[in-house]
Amino acid sequence: MNIHEYQAKQLFDEFQVASPKGKVAETAEQARQAALEIGQNLVIKAQIHAGGRGKGTFKSGFQGGVHLCSSPEDVEAKARQMLGQVLVTHQTGPEGKLVSKVMVAESVEIARELYFAIVMDRATERPVIMASTAGGMDIEEVAHHTPEKILREPVHPLLGFQPYQGRKLAAFLGLTGSQAAAAAKLFTNLYNLFIAKDCSLVEVNPLVVTTGGDVLALDAKFNFDDNALYRQKQVAAMRDVTEEDPREVAASEYSLNYIGLDGNIACLVNGAGLAMATMDIIKFYGGEPANFLDVGGGASKEQVTAAFKIILGDPNVKGILINIFGGIMDCNVIAEGVIAAVKEVGLSLPLVVRLEGNNVAMGKQTLAASGLNLVSADNLADAASKIVKAIAA
Amino acid sequence: MAILVDENTKVLIQGITGSYGGRHAKLSLDYGTQVTAGVTPGKGGQLFEGRVPIFDTVSQAVRETGATVSTIFVPPPFAGDAILEAADAGCELVVCITEGIPVVDMMRVKAALNDYPNCRLIGPNCPGLVTPGRGENSHGGCRIGIAPGYIHRRGGVGIVSRSGTLTYEAVWQITNLGMGQSTCVGIGGDPINGTSHLDVLKLFNEDPETEAIIMIGEIGGTREEEAAAWAKDHCKKPIAGFIAGATAPPGRRMGHAGAIISGGQGTAAAKKEALREAGILVAETPAEIGATLVKAMNK
Numbered sequence: 001m002n003i004h005e006y007q008a009k010q011l012f013d014e015f016q017v018a019s020p021k022g023k024v025a026e027t028a029e030q031a032r033q034a035a036l037e038i039g040q041n042l043v044i045k046a047q048i049h050a051g052g053r054g055k056g057t058f059k060s061g062f063q064g065g066v067h068l069c070s071s072p073e074d075v076e077a078k079a080r081q082m083l084g085q086v087l088v089t090h091q092t093g094p095e096g097k098l099v100s101k102v103m104v105a106e107s108v109e110i111a112r113e114l115y116f117a118i119v120m121d122r123a124t125e126r127p128v129i130m131a132s133t134a135g136g137m138d139i140e141e142v143a144h145h146t147p148e149k150i151l152r153e154p155v156h157p158l159l160g161f162q163p164y165q166g167r168k169l170a171a172f173l174g175l176t177g178s179q180a181a182a183a184a185k186l187f188t189n190l191y192n193l194f195i196a197k198d199c200s201l202v203e204v205n206p207l208v209v210t211t212g213g214d215v216l217a218l219d220a221k222f223n224f225d226d227n228a229l230y231r232q233k234q235v236a237a238m239r240d241v242t243e244e245d246p247r248e249v250a251a252s253e254y255s256l257n258y259i260g261l262d263g264n265i266a267c268l269v270n271g272a273g274l275a276m277a278t279m280d281i282i283k284f285y286g287g288e289p290a291n292f293l294d295v296g297g298g299a300s301k302e303q304v305t306a307a308f309k310i311i312l313g314d315p316n317v318k319g320i321l322i323n324i325f326g327g328i329m330d331c332n333v334i335a336e337g338v339i340a341a342v343k344e345v346g347l348s349l350p351l352v353v354r355l356e357g358n359n360v361a362m363g364k365q366t367l368a369a370s371g372l373n374l375v376s377a378d379n380l381a382d383a384a385s386k387i388v389k390a391i392a393a
Numbered sequence: 394m395a396i397l398v399d400e401n402t403k404v405l406i407q408g409i410t411g412s413y414g415g416r417h418a419k420l421s422l423d424y425g426t427q428v429t430a431g432v433t434p435g436k437g438g439q440l441f442e443g444r445v446p447i448f449d450t451v452s453q454a455v456r457e458t459g460a461t462v463s464t465i466f467v468p469p470p471f472a473g474d475a476i477l478e479a480a481d482a483g484c485e486l487v488v489c490i491t492e493g494i495p496v497v498d499m500m501r502v503k504a505a506l507n508d509y510p511n512c513r514l515i516g517p518n519c520p521g522l523v524t525p526g527r528g529e530n531s532h533g534g535c536r537i538g539i540a541p542g543y544i545h546r547r548g549g550v551g552i553v554s555r556s557g558t559l560t561y562e563a564v565w566q567i568t569n570l571g572m573g574q575s576t577c578v579g580i581g582g583d584p585i586n587g588t589s590h591l592d593v594l595k596l597f598n599e600d601p602e603t604e605a606i607i608m609i610g611e612i613g614g615t616r617e618e619e620a621a622a623w624a625k626d627h628c629k630k631p632i633a634g635f636i637a638g639a640t641a642p643p644g645r646r647m648g649h650a651g652a653i654i655s656g657g658q659g660t661a662a663a664k665k666e667a668l669r670e671a672g673i674l675v676a677e678t679p680a681e682i683g684a685t686l687v688k689a690m691n692k
Contacts, residue, residue, distance in 0.1 A: 120496055122584040122614050122651070125503055140656060157504035198495055227469065227650055228495035257648040261640075272582060272648025273556020273611055276637040277679035280661075283640045284678050292641070294648040327541030327561045328420070356565065358541060380562070381680035 001224050003238045004047045006103040008220045015193040018186050019217045022105035031079035034104040035072035042069040043107035044078050048097040049243040052089035059086040059096060068107055075104055098242065108216060113206035114173050115139055116187070116217075118194045120201070120225070121154070127194065129153040129161075129187070131169050135206035161191035175215070182215045190217070197235055198228030247291075247310050254306040256295060263288025264318040265387055266311040268304070270295050270325065278323045281380055287388040290317050304337035308345045319350040319391040321383055324357070331355045331363030339370045350390035351375065354383035395524040395576040396551065396596040396603070397486060397513075398462060398535040402524075405430040405460035405484075407451065407467055407475045409441050414466030417490075417539050418445070424542040425526055425533040430454035432463075451482035462486040464521065464537050469493040472517060473502045480509040488537050489516035489587070496650070499585040506587070514587025518650065520557035520579035531573075540564075540577065548573020549604035550686065551597035553590055555582050555649065559609050559637060559679060566683030567607075575603040582649025584613065590620035598628050605631045605690050607682060608673070612638030613651045613659040618667040625671035633686035634668040635676040636661045 003011075006024035013019075023034035024047070035042050046053055046065035053065035062081045069075045079102050088096035113135030121128040132150045134142045142149055151172045155161050166184030175183050186207075194202050201223035208218045229236045241249045251258030257272065261279075265287045269275035272294045279289035291314070295307055311317060324334050334355065342351075354377040355363045364376060375390065377383035398404075404421070408414040409431030419442060422428050430448055431441045437449035448454040451463060463479035465472060465487065472491040479487040494517050506514060515522065521538015525531035525545035536542045544561060546568045554560040560579050567574060578593050580586055590608055597603040606628070610617035617636065624632060639661040641647045643654040654660050665675050674692070676685035 120500070120584070125500055125585050127500075157500045195497060198497055200496065225496050225650075226646070227493045228497065230493075231470070231495070259642070259645050259647065261642065269558075271556060271558025272652060273554070273559035273609070273637050274562060274679070276611060276641055276647050276652065277559055277562075277635075279640040280637060281678045281680065289640055292645075292647055325558045325561050325565070327544065327558070328539065357544070357561070379680055381678060384678075384680075 001226065001229070001235070001239055002049050002243070003222050004049065004101070004240065005045060005219065006047055006101065007238045008222055009103070011193060011197065011222070012217060012220070015189045015196070017189045017193060017217050018182065018215060020106040020108050022103050024101055024103050025079060026083070026101050028076045028079040028083060031102055031104050032072045032076035035069070035075040038104060038106050041107045042072070042075055043067065043105050044069055044075050044082070045103045045105065046082050046087050046099040047101040047103055048087055048092070048099060049240070050089050050091035050097060052091050053087065056087045056089035058082070059088065065089070065099070108208065108218070109211040110208045111211045112209040114208070115142070115205050116190070116207040117201065117203040117205070118191060118199070124154055126157045127155045127191070129155065129165070129169065131173055133173060135208070139205070155191065160195070161188055175209070179209060179213060179215055186215055186217065198225045198232050199223065200225050247314060250310050251293070251307070254303050256293065256303060256307055256310070258310060259292040260314065261289055261291055262316070263290045264316050265321060265391060266290040266293070266314065266317045266319070267321045267323060268293050268295060268307050268311065269323045270329070274323065274325060278321065278380070281384040282321065282388065285384045285388045287384070287391070290314055301337040301340055304334070305341040305344055308341040312345055317349065319387050320352070321387045322351070322353045323380060323383060324355050326355065326357035326360070326363070328358060330358055331360045332366055335363040335366040339366070339372060342372055347372070350387065352377050352383050352387040352390065354380060396600045397522060397576060397578070398524050398537060400425070400524070400526055400533055400535055401427070402462055402535045403427050403429045403458060403460040404462045404464060404535070404537055405432060405451065405454045405458065407432045407463055407465045407479065409433060409445070409447060409466070410436055411466055415441070417466065420542065421536045424536040425528065426536045429458040429460050451478045451484070455482045455484065460484070462488065462537065465489040465491055467491055469495070473498040476502050476514060477505060480506055480512040484512060487512060487514045487587070488519070488521050489514065490519060490521055490538050491516070492518040494518070494583070496583070496585055499583065503585055503587070515578065516581040516586060518583040519581030519586070520560060522576060522578045523574070524576045525574055538579065540579070544568055545577065546573035549575055549602060550607060551575045551600065551603040551605070552577040552607045552609070553593040553597070554579055554609035555611050555651070556609060556637065559635070562679055563607050563609060563682045567686070570683050570687065575600060582651050584651040589616050591616065591623055594620050594624055594628060598630060603630065605686055607686055608632055608634045609682070610634070610636045610664055611649070611652050612641050612647065612661050613653050615659065617664045621667045621671035621673060624673065631686070631689040631692065632673045633676060633682060633689045634673045635679060635682050636664045636668070637679070
């Protein structure tokens with residue numbers, strides 16, 4: 001799950017992570033008010049999840065999703081150009097993203113740009129801090145070409161972030177005196193935020209030293225642990241479904257694991273590993289998967305029906321492969337679910353069904369007796385080659 | 394002999410009175426597994442299915458029944474606590490089926506388990522493990538977790554996997570080829586888990602009954618690479634591998650919390666390459682896992 005820049009700013013304020021003043025606005029008038037409160041050196045930024053906003057273009061023709069402004073009136077005028085308009089950047093795709101909020105912030109004069117991130121590292125099974133003097137750059141490039149510019153500092157899982165680590169990181173970044181102290185405080189507060197909100201990544205890029213000597217988190221990328229959202233109500237409420245693939249939003253309402261892809265063969269599978277492997281075997285036989293879809297171990301008829309609707313709602317889909325290994329689940333129940341779904345939703349595309357496992361003979365018989373126009377497959381390879389042939393025909 | 398568990402293993406189940414835990418406890422009993430105790434705080438003194446005593450704490454269950462293995466079917470907010478309770482009670486093996494435990498909780502639990510060097514954790518977010526029995530439909534074996542028992546048959550193939558249904562797929566192929574399994578271990582799909590591919594490979598390597606090994610991995614992390622690097626110089630037995638997720642887009646979690654390519658790390662291509670480099674035959678598709686193992690055994 002991703003959040004907007006203004007939401008990251010709210011989290012920074014809550015945990016006293018030093019950052020430039022900023023306020024969110026939904027109307028041009030609110031933007032002007034925000035500018036009056038912030039004072040001098042204003043910047044306005046369109047709030048969408050995609051990067052590349054500054055170089056983006058609105059469909060209205062207005063250039064740029066980030067602007068320095070000379071006055072509150074200027075902020076208001078720019079807000080009018082952005083709000084309710086669609087911004088296209090290199091990350092949004094040609095359809096762009098509707099801008100419904102802007103952030104008005106204090107623009108700071110930057111003396112130094114640094115990099116600071118905390119990531120939950122699966123190899124060492126603890127949070128690892130990465131700090132670099134090469135701020136504002138792609139950190140993977142830095143790691144590749146100049147690894148000596150990055151300090152990796154693991155944090156003990158039970159002790160948490162220690163004061164000496166704050167001093168060590170500040171010194172590595174070349175900070176001294178009151179700047180070092182301010183940085184160490186910022187790092188401690190950011191670590192507290194990382195743990196308290198169940199983050200899997202907080203990336204501050206850049207962390208800046210201003211010409212006035214302040215150490216500030218200028219922009220941040222957050223990732224959260226989905227498993228923890230049950231106890232992170234505030235974070236869960238920050239989800240903006242208008243930024244997500246509508247198919248994925250619909251799937252999440254039925255607790256289905258769905259990820260949209262660009263191909264034309266939809267698949268419906270039980271189990272995440274088997275679902276991935278099913279996509280792979282479609283590709284192996286020369287097809288392109290349209291999605292990842294795991295209906296889980298105990299899918300209900302309602303879930304199967306919802307899954308069918310989502311699959312058929314994708315205009316790219318030219319054929320469907322159902323692959324179920326019903327270990328404990330009764331294959332006949334799955335067969336009945338598929339029939340009910342097809343009857344409710346209707347079906348004009350080729351459908352290949354591979355059923356295996358518990359009560360499979362009965363399940364196959366139920367499918368055969370249904371009169372539906374579907375192709376039965378004996379195994380996974382057979383299923384994949386049949387659906388690829390069916391859509392090529 | 395198989396690994397970790399056999400037909401004599403005494404198993405307790407934490408969360409036996411929940412609908413999911415209860416359903417699978419009954420399936421394990423039907424399979425012939427020695428489920429000797431259940432644990433649900435506040436329900437001590439009751440009986441499950443009229444025959445399995447329920448205790449308030451894991452310590453009581455261990456003391457009264459001699460169970461050495463715990464299976465956890467406790468909801469995510471309480472699962473970390475349940476793992477630590479089992480370790481503290483002296484369980485040698487703790488198998489956590491629960492899916493959806495926050496990673497910060499698992500990080501802390503894993504660190505705390507260092508105080509219990511004789512306790513092994515498998516999972517979380519795993520299907521458990523099966524050592525098939527010698528009876529009809531593999532009856533009489535040790536089934537811990539949620540795998541379908543009847544697809545197994547006792548034999549010499551050890552299977553280790555991060556995915557439930559892909560394990561079943563491999564088991565079924567082996568059974569249909571007329572072979573059988575020594576033990577099948579699902580290590581789980583979470584980014585931080587108890588037992589790794591490498592841990593299980595080492596156990597299979599030392600197990601006299603295991604003649605060949607299937608290792609199933611998926612995108613995310615680098616544990617498969619680590620296991621392959623060890624196997625290259627140390628594993629005496631033929632291995633067939635499969636890696637799921639060649640078509641998965643980077644940066645997306647593919648169902649399992651741990652199945653994500655991040656920062657260019659954990660791709661299927663890199664894992665397959667590491668396996669091949671170690672001399673492991675890699676199945677091109679999930680349909681060929683069994684056939685690939687036969688090829689590896691005849692090499």
